[in-house]
Amino acid sequence: MAQQLCINQGECHTGKFIALLSLGGLVTLGALFAFFTLEHHGHILTGMNNQIVWGLPHVFAVFLIVAASGALNVASIGSVFGKQVYKSRAPLSGMLALALLSGGLAVLVLDLGRPDRLIVAMTHYNFKSIFAWNMIFYNGFFAIVGLYLITLMDHNLKAWTKPIGFLAFFWRLSLTTATGSIFGFLVARAGYNSALFAPMFVIMSFAYGLAIFLVVQTTMYSWNGLTLDLAIRRRMKRLLAVFVGASLYFTIVFHLTNMYFAKQWEFERFILVDGGIYTTLFWVGQVFIGGIAPLGLLFVKRAPGEHAISFTVLAALLVVVGGICQMYVTIVGGQVFPLKMFPGHEVQSTFFDGVVNTYNPSIYEWLLAMGGISIAFLLTAFAVRVFKFMPQDDFSAMQMRRSTD
Amino acid sequence: MSEQFKQEGGENSDRRAFLKTGALVTGAALAPGVLLYGVAHSRAPEEGASSKVRWGMLIDTTKCGDGCNDCVTACNTENGLSGKTGPQDSQWIRKVDIKDLRTGYVQSLPMMCQHCENPPCVDVCPTGASMKRADGIVLVDRHTCIGCRYCMMACPYKARSFVHEPLTEQNPDVPRGKGCVESCTFCVQRVDRGEQPACVEACEANGHKAMIFGDTMDSESEISKALKSADSIEVRADLALNTGVRYQGI
Amino acid sequence: MARLAKWLRLAALIGGAAFVAVPSIPAVAGVDLPKLEKGKGEKCVEETQFMRRNHMDLLKHHRDETMRKGIRTTKHSLKKCVECHASETTGSVAASKEDFCAACHSYAAVKLDCWDCHATKPGKNPLPQMGQGGQVGQTSPLMASTQNGGSK
Numbered sequence: 001m002a003q004q005l006c007i008n009q010g011e012c013h014t015g016k017f018i019a020l021l022s023l024g025g026l027v028t029l030g031a032l033f034a035f036f037t038l039e040h041h042g043h044i045l046t047g048m049n050n051q052i053v054w055g056l057p058h059v060f061a062v063f064l065i066v067a068a069s070g071a072l073n074v075a076s077i078g079s080v081f082g083k084q085v086y087k088s089r090a091p092l093s094g095m096l097a098l099a100l101l102s103g104g105l106a107v108l109v110l111d112l113g114r115p116d117r118l119i120v121a122m123t124h125y126n127f128k129s130i131f132a133w134n135m136i137f138y139n140g141f142f143a144i145v146g147l148y149l150i151t152l153m154d155h156n157l158k159a160w161t162k163p164i165g166f167l168a169f170f171w172r173l174s175l176t177t178a179t180g181s182i183f184g185f186l187v188a189r190a191g192y193n194s195a196l197f198a199p200m201f202v203i204m205s206f207a208y209g210l211a212i213f214l215v216v217q218t219t220m221y222s223w224n225g226l227t228l229d230l231a232i233r234r235r236m237k238r239l240l241a242v243f244v245g246a247s248l249y250f251t252i253v254f255h256l257t258n259m260y261f262a263k264q265w266e267f268e269r270f271i272l273v274d275g276g277i278y279t280t281l282f283w284v285g286q287v288f289i290g291g292i293a294p295l296g297l298l299f300v301k302r303a304p305g306e307h308a309i310s311f312t313v314l315a316a317l318l319v320v321v322g323g324i325c326q327m328y329v330t331i332v333g334g335q336v337f338p339l340k341m342f343p344g345h346e347v348q349s350t351f352f353d354g355v356v357n358t359y360n361p362s363i364y365e366w367l368l369a370m371g372g373i374s375i376a377f378l379l380t381a382f383a384v385r386v387f388k389f390m391p392q393d394d395f396s397a398m399q400m401r402r403s404t405d
Numbered sequence: 406m407s408e409q410f411k412q413e414g415g416e417n418s419d420r421r422a423f424l425k426t427g428a429l430v431t432g433a434a435l436a437p438g439v440l441l442y443g444v445a446h447s448r449a450p451e452e453g454a455s456s457k458v459r460w461g462m463l464i465d466t467t468k469c470g471d472g473c474n475d476c477v478t479a480c481n482t483e484n485g486l487s488g489k490t491g492p493q494d495s496q497w498i499r500k501v502d503i504k505d506l507r508t509g510y511v512q513s514l515p516m517m518c519q520h521c522e523n524p525p526c527v528d529v530c531p532t533g534a535s536m537k538r539a540d541g542i543v544l545v546d547r548h549t550c551i552g553c554r555y556c557m558m559a560c561p562y563k564a565r566s567f568v569h570e571p572l573t574e575q576n577p578d579v580p581r582g583k584g585c586v587e588s589c590t591f592c593v594q595r596v597d598r599g600e601q602p603a604c605v606e607a608c609e610a611n612g613h614k615a616m617i618f619g620d621t622m623d624s625e626s627e628i629s630k631a632l633k634s635a636d637s638i639e640v641r642a643d644l645a646l647n648t649g650v651r652y653q654g655i
Numbered sequence: 656m657a658r659l660a661k662w663l664r665l666a667a668l669i670g671g672a673a674f675v676a677v678p679s680i681p682a683v684a685g686v687d688l689p690k691l692e693k694g695k696g697e698k699c700v701e702e703t704q705f706m707r708r709n710h711m712d713l714l715k716h717h718r719d720e721t722m723r724k725g726i727r728t729t730k731h732s733l734k735k736c737v738e739c740h741a742s743e744t745t746g747s748v749a750a751s752k753e754d755f756c757a758a759c760h761s762y763a764a765v766k767l768d769c770w771d772c773h774a775t776k777p778g779k780n781p782l783p784q785m786g787q788g789g790q791v792g793q794t795s796p797l798m799a800s801t802q803n804g805g806s807k
Contacts, residue, residue, distance in 0.1 A: 042570040042583045049492035050566045053554035113552015113567060113584030116768070121551050124532040131531035131555050187525055187644055188561030339563055341516070341640055342655070345503040349516070350490040351563060353501055357492075454725030538725055546722050547772050575774045577734050582772030597727050 013223075017385060024378040031371020034364040035110040043113065047361045051352050052335050056361040057111040059327045060369035063208065064104030064376060065138070065179055066201055067323070069172040070209020072097035072145060076172070079148075079165025085232050085393070089217070090165075092389040094149045096213055096380060097172075098142065103376030105138055107368055130181045137175040144168050153388070176202045183330065190267035191334025196257070200250040204323065207243035211319035214240065216380060218313045220390060229393060237312045241298040244319055248291040251326075263343070270337050270356070271329065278333040281325045290322010332359055454540040459522075459649065460591055461541070461621035462605070463628050463637060466514045466654035468615035469608075474500055476515050476616065479607030483592055485576040495566035495581075497589040498604055503655075512655065515604065515616070518543055518564040518589035519640065520649030526556035526565065535586075541649050542591050550585040557586060561641045564588045591618070591649075621649070689758035694739040700730050710736075733769065738777040747775040 038045060048055040075094050078087030086093075109115055122139075125132045148168045151160040180201030186192035214236060221228050255272065258264040271282055294315035336357040341347065347354030361369075383389060448455070480498045481488040490496065498517040504510070520543045526535045527543065534550035537543050545556075545565075557565045565588040572582050578594040581587050592602035600606075605618040619628035638655060639648040699706055701713075717731040729735045740748050740755040749757040749770050756775075760767050 043567065044493055044569040049569070050495070050557070051492060051563070053557040053567060113554070113586070114550065115552075117549070117551045120532055120549050121553075124534075124549050126527075126530055126533040128528050129531045129533075129555075131529060131553065135531060182555070185529070186559055188559060188641070335558070339561065341501075341562060342503050344506055346506055347501060347503050349499050349501040351496050351499040351501075351516075352492065353499075353516075353563065450727045450729065452726070453720070536723060538723070540725070544722070548718060548722065571771070574776075575772065577737065577774040577776075577778040580772040580774070585772070593725070597725060 017381070020381050021378065024374045024381060027370050027374035028378060030367040031107075031110065031374065034367035034371070035115070038111075038364055039115065045362060046365050047359055048365070051357040052332060052359040054331055054335065055359060056328075056332075056365040057107045057368040057372070059324065059331050060372045061104045061107035061111070062179065062182075062331065063324050063327045064100050064107070064372050066176060066205040066327075067208040067212050067320075068097045068100035068104060069141070069176045069179075070205035070207065071100055071213050072168060072172050073206055073209055074213050075148070075152075076165065076169040079162055080169045085235060088393050089213075089391045090161075091149060091152045091387075092217065092220075092384075092391060093213060094145050094152065094168075095383045095387070095389055096216060097209070098145055098149075099376045099379035099383065100209075100212065101138065101141060102379055103372040103374075106375050107372035110368055110371070130178055130185050134175070134178045134182065137171065137178050140171060141175055144171050172205075173202060176205045183334070189334055189337075189339060190264055191271075191330070191337055194254065194257070196250065196254050200247075200254060203243065203246045203250050204326065207240065207247050207319055208323040210236070210240050210243055211316035211323070214316040215313055215320070216384075217391065220384060224390070232393065233312065237298050237315075240312070240316065240319070241295060244291055244294050244298070244315075248287070248295075251286065251291070263340075266340075267337055271333055275333065275337075275356075278329055278336065282329045282333070285325025286322055286329055288322075289318050290326060294318045294322070335359075454538045454542070454597075456539040457622060458539075458620045459541040459622045460520065460596060461619065461628055461632075461649040461651065462520075462591070462602075463617045463631050464514060464650065464652050465615045465617075466512045466652055468613050468654075469513050469515065470611070470613050470615070471502075471511075471513045473513075473611065473613065475607040475611050475613075476500075476604035479603040480517075480589070480592075483576070483595070483603035484579045484590075485574070485581065493569040495568060495587060497564075497566070497587070514652060514655070516562060516564070516640075517604075517650070518560075518591075519562050519646070520589075520591060521646035522649070523646050525559040525561065525644075525646070529555045529559040531555065538593075542593050542596070543588075543649075544590055544593065545586055545588065547580065547582065547585045547587075552584040552586065554586060560588075561644055561646070686762065689762045690753070691755055691758055692740070692742050692753070694755070696739055699739075700735075733773055734777075737773075737775065741775075741777050746777075749775040 046055065071093055073093070074086050075090035075097075077083050078085075078090045078093075109118055112118070114120075121135060125136070127133070144164065145168055148161070148164045151157040151164050177198040180197040180199070183192045184194055184197030218228065255268060258268045271278060273279060275282075297311045297315040297318070300311065336359060338347075338352075338354050338356060341353070477496075477498050477500060478488070480486065484497060486495050486497060498515050500513055501516045502511065502513050504512075520537075520541055522537075522541065524535070524537055524543050527537050529535075531553060532549045532551055534546045534548075535543070535556045536546055552567065554567055557563075557567060565586050567586050568581060568583050570583060575581055579590075592600075592604075595602060601609075601618050605616045608614060608616040617628045617631055619626040621629055621632065623629060624633075632651065635653055637651040637653045639646070639651050640655075701709075706713075713731040714733055714736075717728075718733070720726040720728075721732065737748050742748070742750070742754045745751050745754055748755045749767070752758065752761055754775075756767065756769075
């Protein structure tokens with residue numbers, strides 16, 4: 001059975017596969033352990049509190065959700081914009097999108113105060129809430145991308161690929177817009193309350209999603225002893241560079257705007273200069289590791305050879321690390337900065353008013369966060385083994401196209 | 406009729422316009438206002454909260470005792486809170502000490518749910534658990550609260566707490582439990598009986614009388630008269646939430 | 656593939672069997688019916704048989720009426736249930752397995768989350784009902800104003 005089910009590999013390494021599944025399963029079990037413990041004892045065991053209400057699980061969950069919609073971008077470039085190279089990668093892209101979204105949503109749900117009431121969240125909608133809209137977008141994403149995958153895999157439904165691909169593209173744009181707006185719509189806090197969050201999250205999703213796609217794709221190729229065609233590699237490398245650059249651009253515009261508003265100066269000083277860990281994570285994590293370093297790696301001129309691919313993968317990995325740093329700065333950094341209720345006043349209370357809050361995630365938050373990644377990993381590993389997700393490039397057609405272009 | 410805190414589309418400009426013509430309107434508003442008031446309070450149990458009432462509170466910070474914590478204690482007793490002040494403990498009302506950085510003027514004031522007319526917590530709640538009653542009291546319906554804490558992110562006053570651990574021995578009138586978000590209810594259980602919130606009662610009992618509670622739609626109520634006679638502000642007025650709690654002296 | 660089909664068939668069979676078996680489980684198991692402590696007062700607000708079947712709907716309806724609309728009738732309120740049905744020994748409706756709510760619910764294997772938030776014991780001094788609370792509020796400005804209204 002297992003032998004028959006390994007489709008993408010030249011030869012089946014069932015042992016390695018089982019080992020990978022066990023590793024992923026173990027981490028997932030850890031997350032389940034954390035979930036049941038928290039369900040029993042309450043969030044008292046976490047580092048989250050009444051000041052830092054969203055912590056590490058949310059950082060990873062939002063990152064995975066944003067990356068999920070971005071991972072679908074490869075398919076969209078193929079189906080919506082008709083690029084052949086990307087078309088043959090559409091199934092892998094769609095599957096990755098679903099796996100990442102599953103991981104992210106699982107963490108969000110497992111961290112709820114009343115996860116037993118998930119059904120309430122699915123049956124009671126407050127349509128003024130962007131969070132409720134997100135739930136609709138998430139569920140719809142599963143349905144639409146699922147259908148899209150079916151049209152890609154069933155030759156009889158090929159005619160449907162394009163329209164559903166279009167729908168999926170617009171849906172994913174809406175989804176990321178809504179995800180960004182979760183923060184953009186928070187009127188009260190200095191760190192949020194900006195319409196820029198929507199487009200910024202869309203651009204960042206392009207970068208994070210493509211980065212994860214590139215890592216997975218390279219892993220699949222190398223396991224099969226294949227190397228990716230140089231032209232394809234160059235194309236995707238450049239695309240990643242464009243997305244990373246655009247993310248940096250939005251980051252700069254966001255902070256420049258804030259620096260122009262006197263009421264935002266204190267927040268900007270906190271993030272950019274004296275915010276301790278948050279300042280470090282911003283400059284070192286988000287800007288350098290997630291922006292400047294990968295750009296350097298992607299643009300470095302070198303002879304085509306073995307190293308080029310590993311440079312791209314390294315850049316992609318850095319983008320992922322930088323992305324998680326960005327989410328941490330955005331989500332936790334935005335909350336540790338004190339809420340300004342009385343401008344021009346020094347404030348003191350028993351409820352940590354006017355205080356820069358501290359956040360120390362406990363082991364349970366780490367377990368939950370890692371669980372999100374492991375769920376996405378497990379689903380990907382399994383799907384890649386049992387379905388035909390290996391990109392099938394028709395090189396002769398590509399050559400033709402290139403010469404006619 | 407008093408439009409001072411009118412429930413729908415309450416623009417600040419409306420309020421200002423009203424204040425200018427306040428004296429004229431007062432006379433005309435007297436009879437219906439009083440009538441409404443009577444209805445609201447002798448309200449039978451089967452009658453629900455009415456949109457003809459808007460509960461509000463006026464806090465005079467000049468009367469609020471520096472170091473006095475009676476409102477907080479009374480709230481904890483009434484609502485069954487532990488009174489602990491760790492980062493994971495619930496605080497429905499807290500004393501905030503503020504010092505003007507330019508002048509050095511120091512004040513103390515109680516801060517709690519401001520019972521906004523346009524509450525951000527209600528807007529963001531995905532399930533509609535965060536809700537505003539017809540009479541303007543903002544509550545959490547724990548039956549539909551999933552504990553996502555988005556309302557806590559959205560509240561400009563940090564008025565909400567999340568219950569971090571299992572609770573027992575709750576006050577029968579104030580159900581509360583693990584995994585849900587909660588905040589000041591204006592002591593809705595008391596208000597529905599025609600009583601004042603516990604904090605206001607405590608403040609009156611100790612002689613500070615810094616807090617007035619009542620129906621702001623009734624021009625004859627003590628709070629309406631007090632609001633009319635002196636300037637008061639809402640905290641974070643820039644957000645235009647038209648809070649039910651207003652402050653004098655800041 | 657054939658093996659998969661076989662598993663599916665087996666799963667369907669087990670599922671079907673379970674579906675048929677469920678309604679008859681109590682009869683098969685022969686568990687004694689819970690012995691319920693008698694509540695205070697003459698009789699319940701509704702017929703016992705009616706309450707057995709419908710108490711959850713009444714409570715749910717009442718909870719939304721009270722919570723969302725501020726309707727505070729007491730006939731179907733959970734607080735009043737607790738006041739009458741709290742056990743003589745434990746003082747609660749759900750502290751021990753024999754207590755009123757717990758007894759039936761453990762028998763029927765229906766999980767309750769009422770008591771995550773609601774008190775299982777009556778208040779120490781049950782508060783006066785609305786309308787009778789004049790004494791309490793007499794000094795308050797709210798009531799004073801009401802009286803003004805009355806005298807006009």
